[in-house]
Amino acid sequence: MINNNCTTDAHGRNTNPYWKCGSCGTTFQELSSPEVCPSCKQHCEFKDVTCYSPDCGGPGNIDPRLV
């Protein structure tokens, strides 16, 4: 079964990247940078705030240094 909306790791966790809306500051998981913010519905700049290193938990977590 292929699920296009969700990337999961071996533990079934959602490991999609985290995005932070440059306008309202909402963070959410989406496979790729969205066109419109799901919260404020604006065409915002989205910053990838996903953790890519083990010290903040790896993919599936937000890097606290980026938010």
Ligand SMILES: [Zn+2]
């Ligand atoms: Zn927003």
